[in-house]
Amino acid sequence: MREELYSCCCCLFFFKKTTRYSTLVIQNHQNKILLHGYCYQDSNDIADTLTAITELGSPLEMIQLLQISWEDRFRICFSLVQLLHYLAHSPLGSVTLLDFRPRQFVIVDGELKVTDLDDASIEEASCTSSRDCFMEFPARNFSLPCSLEGKCQSMNEKRNLYNAYRFFFTYLLPHSAPPSLRPLLDAIVNATGELQWGIDETSAQLERVLHLYKSGVYLQNSTRTPRSDYRKVPEATIINENYRCWPSYHHKECLLSVFDVSEAMEVCESHSECKAFVLTNQTTWTGRQLVYFKMGSTSIVSDHDKTTYVKVVN
Secondary structure (H helix, E strand, O other): OOOOOOHHHOOOEEEEEOOOOEEEEEOOOOOEOOEEEEEEEOOOOOOOEEEEEEOOOEEOOHHHHOOOOHHHHHHHHHHHHHHHHHHHOEOOEOOEEOOOOHHHEEEEOOEEEEOOOOOEEOOOOEOOOHHHOEEEOOOOEEEOOEOOOOEEOOHHHHHHHHHHHHHHHHHHOOOOOOHHHHHHHHHHHHHHHOOOOOHHHHHHHHHHHHHHHHHOHHHOOOOOOOOOOEEEEOOEEEOOOEOOOOOOOOOOOEEEEEOOHHHHHHHHHHOOOOOEEEEEEEEOOOOOEEEEEEOOOOOEEEOOOOEEEEEOOO
16 A cells, blocks of 8 residues: 655645545645545546545636725635635644645635645755745745754745735735725735735734724724714615615625714715615625615615615705
């Protein structure tokens, strides 16, 4: 019986190979594509053939990602950092993704998941001085310290982090973020772009942003008094009378998430088309409420799951 541990797939994939059968043991992580099953067989053309059946995900299209809400783009970056934190502290040591590109990931129910670990490695580069610890990227080069053990310090972790910066953070994090969160997001982008932080600090800072966003603390310095008055209509919705806004959860309507009614009023005040809005009982992954913004209120109908607010015209 031959038994091989493929270091390229670190601790996530373990193949026990014989001439007759193969077993695949996976250590699950929420940001690794889920394996539903596999089939092993020998064929006359290709020996040791293994077919894996995984959950279905959507390929990454950066142009499309720039058109979704900031909240969903933040989720993608947040889930990526969770994955990189796991890889940096895996049972076999720090793991680097040598072929780190968007096409190696998919989106499953809003979460970013890695699909291809063929080019992962747990080997930290050996060195005799910091001159040996040179990382080269298309736009930047870095030199890392050489440890007393003769290994480049945190090279695997820093390579993953810089790739996360250049492929994801710089495009997805600051763009259309709430104004009060932008200084924190800019700090995260700048620090990872300069490799000033490791994955632990980066993860802690994104956790901080998530807390501020989910708790509504980011709204404390904003104007919470609407310029207009609104009439509340319980158990009612408005059919039709839609307008488009960006970024919306619906391409033909203005559907956004808010922390509370006051923020919904602020959004309505900021849209010249808005004359009313409808609170739904649907929430996003952070618990924020989905709201339809409307350009009129002449088509109010009964709906037990919604509440309508109509701008009062003096």
